Amino acid sequence: MLNKILKTLLLIYIPFHLILTSSSSLVPQSFIHCLAQKVSSSNVSALSVMYVPKNSSYMSILDYTIHNLRFLTPNTPKPLAIITPLDYSHVQATVKCCKKSGLQIRIRSGGHDYEGMSYISEVPFVILDLNKLRSISIDTEDNSAWVESGATIGELYYWIAQKSPIHGFPAGLCPTIGIGGHVSGGGVGNLIRTYGLAADNVIDAHIVDVHGQILDRKSMGTDLFWAIRGGGGASFGVIVAWKIKLVRVPPIVTVFKLTKTMKEGAVDLIYKWQYVAHKLSEDLLFRITISSRIGMPGIEATFGSLFLGRTNQLQKIMQESFPEIGLRKEDCIEMSWIESVLQFAGYQRGESIDSIKNRINPLPDGYFKGKSDLVHKAVPFEALKEFWKRCSDANAPIIHIELHPYGGRMNEISESETPYPHRKDVLYEILYLVLWMKDKNGESTQKNINWIKELYEFMTPYVSKGPRGAIWNIRDLDLGANGASDTSYSKAKAWGSRYFKNNFKRLAVIKGEVDPKNFFYYEQSIPPLVLHAKRKCRRANFNFLDKCP
Template sequence: MGFSDLDSLSDVVERKGYDDNSVTGQTLGALLDRQLGWLRGSNLEDSMPLGKVVASLVVLLATDTEGVEALGGSLAIGASDTDGALIDLDTCQQNSSYSTILQSSIQNLRILSSTTPKPQFIITPLNESHVQAAVICSRQHGFQIRVRSGGHDYEGLSSVSDIPFIIVDMSSLRSVDVNVDDQTAWVQSGAAIGELYYRIAEKSRKLGFPAGVCDTIGVGGHFSGGGYGFLTRKYGLASDNIIDARIIDVNGKILNRESMGEDLFWAIRGAGAAGFGIILSWKIKLVPVPDVVTVFILNRPIEEGASKLVYRWQHIADKLNEDLFVRITISSDIANKTINAAFESLYLGGVDELLQLMEQSFPELGLKKNDCTQMSWIESIIYLYNLQSDKGLEVLLEKNQRKSFYKAKSDYVKEPISEIVLEGIWERFRKVEVPVMILTPNGGKMKEISEQETPYPHREGNIYEIQYLAYWDGGDAAANENINWIKELYSYMTPHVSKSPRAAYANYRDLDLGTNENCHANCPEAMDWGHKYFKSNFERLVQVKTKVDPTNFFRHEQSIPPLTI
C-alpha cells in the first residue's frame, strides 16, 4: 500500500455505506483529508517503507478498526467506530513537536544525545484497536516496535533502537477501574503507579497495592518485570498480585489469561512483557491496609556509626515482622562532606507497636517516638517519595518526571557484608558527586513464594537487593567518569554478593550484562544475562518465546530470544 491508495479512500467510506451528508461520513471525510494533507506535505516518498507503513496505518485508523486482523498478508478493515481517534501523525520526525513528544516521558537523559537513534514516528493509541493496527502494519513493513508506558527503562529500551523502529506510546491508555467489592482493579498499561494508588484511595482507604514508590513509573513495564515496594515483605511483588491481563500478540490478536494460556501468563509476570507482546491492561488483586500506618526516615552519617548500623541491619532486615519494612538509602551528603545512611520505614500499624518491635529487633538504631509519624497508607506514598504534601493526594496525578543523567546496576546479597567492606564502599563514594546505593530487604512473603512461581526468582536465601546509582549533570567527561566509577564499584562488590550466577534485577536494566546483537540472539549468547535476571527460569522463558513469537518480532537488546530465528 502506498500514498496513491489514499487518494481513493473515499471508496472505503462508500463501500461501508456512509453518506457524505451523514455524521459518520463527514467525520471520516474530515479525518481522511487531514491525514492526506499531512502525507502530501511530508517528505516521505511512496516507495519508502515508512511511507507504506504510515499509509497502512492511516487506512486502518481512519476507519478505527475493531478486531483488526491479518488476512492472507493483507490488511482487513473492520467495523467503523468514529470516535475521532487516530494515530497522531504530527509526531513524525518532520514535525516540530516530535522532539517534545519523544522526550516527554524519558527519565534518563543519558539516552537523549544527538547521536541516539530516534524513532521514525510515534504512535499514541487512544484505544486498543490502534495498538493492533500498529502491530500489524509494523510487522508487514519491517519496522521494530518499542513500547513505552512510563519511560523509566534504565537503558532507554522503550525509546531507543539501533534498527529502524517506531514507538507505541501507551500514555493515553491510562484508565483505572477499581472494584471494591471483590478487591480487584483493571489498570491500563499507560497509567502510572501514582495514578493507580490515587484511584484506589478514591474508592477505599482500606485497600492498597504492593508496587513501587516512584509515582511516575508506568504499570506496563513495572508490573511485568516484578515491582518492588514498601509492601513487598507483606504481600510480595506487584507481579505476584496480577490475576489477569490483556495482551496483543504477534498476530495482532487481543488475548486474556484464558486465551493466552498459563505459559504466556507466567512469562509476562516477571520477565518483562515487551518481548512477548504489548500489554494493554492488568487485572490486579488489591490488598488490605490498616487505617493507620507509621513511617520514619532516620539519617545516620558515618561519623555517627552508620557502618555498624548497616552491618547490624543486614542480620535482621529479612527477619523482621512482615508488617515492618526498613530499607536503607546510602548517599553522599555534599553539604556536610560525609556519607549518609537513611533508614526508611513503613509499618502497617501504630507507632507504639512499631517502637516495641524496633526495640526488640533493632535497638541499635535508637528510634524514638518523635522520629515517627502516623498517617494513612496513601499518605505514606507521598511521604516516602518526598513529594509535595501541601498539594494533597492530587500530587500523585502529576506527570512531572524527575529527569537526570544516570547509570544503574543491581546485586543480591546472601551473606552480611563486613564493616571493612562497607568502609571500602564509603571510600569510593567520595570519588564522585552523586553516588547512591539502595538496600531493599527480602523476607516475609518473598521467601514464601518459590523461585519458579513467576520468572522473578530472587526469593528465599537473599537477605536484600542492592541498587547502585550514579548521577551527573551531563557532558561526556562526567558520563565517562561516573560510568567507570559504577563499574569499578560493581567489580569491588564481586566477592560479597550472589554467585553462580551473580544475580540482577530485570527492572534495573543493565546492558553491561550482555545484549542480543542487533536485537537478535541465539540462546547461548543470551544465557549469561538471562540467568542473572531469571536463573533457571530462563530456559522455560525461551520455550514460551519460541511458542508465541518464533520469528522474534517483539524484541529488544535484552528480550528473551526464541530457540531459532
C-alpha cells in the first residue's frame, strides 16, 4: 500500500515540477498545476500530453496538421500549450483546468479548418489536439461504427473496407480531414445524393460538456444531439467520438473523368449540367471541377462521376440524360468503392489503399483561401462565359472550383432535421479555392484574396439570396465574426444565418442552455441566446420562439 501511495505522489509531483521548470512563463501556473494533478491521477505523466513552447517537439506538434500555410507564419498567434489527450479523462481535465484558469480552448481534430479557427486565437489559448484519439470499431452486422474524433476520413474508410466490400460511409473526399470537425459541420461527400450528409448518418455521440462531464445521446438530450450534427460541435463541447450508420455500396462501382477546355465546349456543357445533375438517379453523383491547367495557360473543366452500379447502366443513364458529354465505354472504370475513394482523392490508379491511412497530404501544403455558395437557379449562359473568362485570364491565380450537385436524398430531408439547412431546391453547391505556393511579405496573400473576393462578388446575382448561403465546413471569416466572448446573438446572426438559415436561432438557444457563459467561444462559434422564460417555452417548437416571453 505504501509503495502505491509513493508512486501516486511521484506521478503528481515529478511531472508538475518538470513542467514548471520547462514551461513558458506565459502559461498560468494555476493551469499547469491543475492539469498536472488531474492527468497524473490517471497514472499518465502530464509530460506525455502537454507541450509548451520550450518543449523541443512543441512546433512539430503544432505544425503537424496545419495545412494552410497562411496560418503558419512567425506572426501567427501560438498557443500557450498543446494538449494531446490519450483518453477522455484528459479531455475532461483540459476543459476543467482551462475554465479554472480563464484560458480559451481551441479544439483540433484534422487541421483542415479553412480559416485556422481550430488552432489560432488573438487571446491566450490552449489547443486541445485530438489526433491521438483515433480508434475505430466497425460492426458490419449492426451496420454501425464508433469512430473517435481524431481519426481521419481516410482511416475510417480504410477500416470499413477491411471489414466489408459492401459497406461505406457518406463523408468527404479528402482522406486527411479529421472526423470530428467534418461530421459536426455536416460533411458533404460523393454519396450525398444516395445517403445524405455524414451528419445525417450519426446514431450517437460522446461529448465532454462545459462541466467536464461525458455525455452520450441519451444524457445530452435531443436538443444538444440535434445541434452537434451539422451545427459545429466545438461551440457546445468537445465531441470525442461518433457512432455512425454504415451504408450499403455495391461490390463494383463505376467512375469516369472527362476533361474539357473552352474549345471543346466546356461552358456549354456546364450550362447544360446545371439542369441535369440534380435530377439524375440518386445512385449517380455527376460533379464538375474547374481548375488551372498546371504548366499551361487557361483553365479546364473535369466532369467526374461516381455511380453505384456497372458501366452499362451508367452509359444508358448518360446517353438518355446527357448525351452531349459523349461518354464511351472505354471512359468508364469499374472498381471497388474503396478504390473510388482513392480515385477522387487524387491518388494514382493502382496505388495501395493503405495510402489513405496516411495523415499527411499526398500533395504539398500551400496557401489558400476558400469561399462557398449554393445555387438554386441555373446560372445564365452569358454569366458562365464571363466566369470562365475571369478564371482563365492570364493574371488569374491558381484556382480550384468544385460544383457539387444535390438532389436525391437531400431533397427528402427537411431543412430543420439537422442544423444543416441547405437541402431541397438546391441545384448544387460551389466551393471556390484560390491557391499559391509562395508569399513574399504577404503580397501574394493580399492579391489572391482580393481576386477571389471579386469573383465571389461577381457571382452575387446568380446564387442563393435572403440570405446568401454558405457551407459551415468551408468557413469564411469574410462573412463576419464574433468580436468578443460576449458577442450578441443579433450581431452574430448576420453571418450565422448564412450557414444555418432559420436554424441559427435554435442553435443559439441550445448554446444558451448548455454553455450560457460562452466558454466554448471562437470567432464563429454559436453565441448563447438565453431566454428568461419557462423551460416549457424554451423546449417548445423552435419555429415559434419569437412568441416566447
